[in-house]
Amino acid sequence: MPNAYPTLFAVAGLIASTLLYERALKLMDAGAKAALLDASSSTRRLSVLVVIVFLALVLWRPLIGWVFLACAYLGLGVRSFFRLRRLNLPPRASGLILIGNVSAVIGIALCAGIFALRALQ
Numbered sequence: 001m002p003n004a005y006p007t008l009f010a011v012a013g014l015i016a017s018t019l020l021y022e023r024a025l026k027l028m029d030a031g032a033k034a035a036l037l038d039a040s041s042s043t044r045r046l047s048v049l050v051v052i053v054f055l056a057l058v059l060w061r062p063l064i065g066w067v068f069l070a071c072a073y074l075g076l077g078v079r080s081f082f083r084l085r086r087l088n089l090p091p092r093a094s095g096l097i098l099i100g101n102v103s104a105v106i107g108i109a110l111c112a113g114i115f116a117l118r119a120l121q
Contacts, residue, residue, distance in 0.1 A: 006114040013107015020100030024093040032089050036097075039083050046076060066116035070109040077105035 025033060050072040058065030080101045084094055 006111040009114075010107045010111035013104045013110075016107075017100035017104035020096045020103070024096035024100070027093040027096070028090060032087075032093065035087050036089065039087055043076065043080060043083070046079075050076065063116055063119035066112045066119060070112035070116065073105050073108045073112070077101055 025036075028036070050069070054065050054069045054072070056065075057068050081098065084098055084101075087094070089097070
């Protein structure tokens with residue numbers, strides 16, 4: 001059970017992000033959805049790259065892997081903030097997507113931070 005609760009933070013953040021993202025998509029027209037989809041493709045590739053590097057690092061040095069994961073997702077969160085602002089999406093939809101991204105980043109960073117602290121001990 002001690003290993004389960006940090007992952008609950010990550011899962012809760014990802015669930016909240018998904019629900020908010022779906023709600024935001026319902027508020028957008030087709031043009032805004034297409035712009036968001038186009039802008040999200042490079043972010044998805046970066047996320048896959050982060051996961052691959054994380055897995056390699058956590059097998060090599062768990063502390064470095066967990067710290068990398070937290071830092072990478074914080075960086076992806078900052079990147080998504082600036083990309084959302086450039087897209088000029090409807091304000092309500094943009095706000096929901098931003099809150100969703102923040103919840104996912106906080107959940108994953110918190111989970112990674114807890115596991116990094118455990119790796120120090």
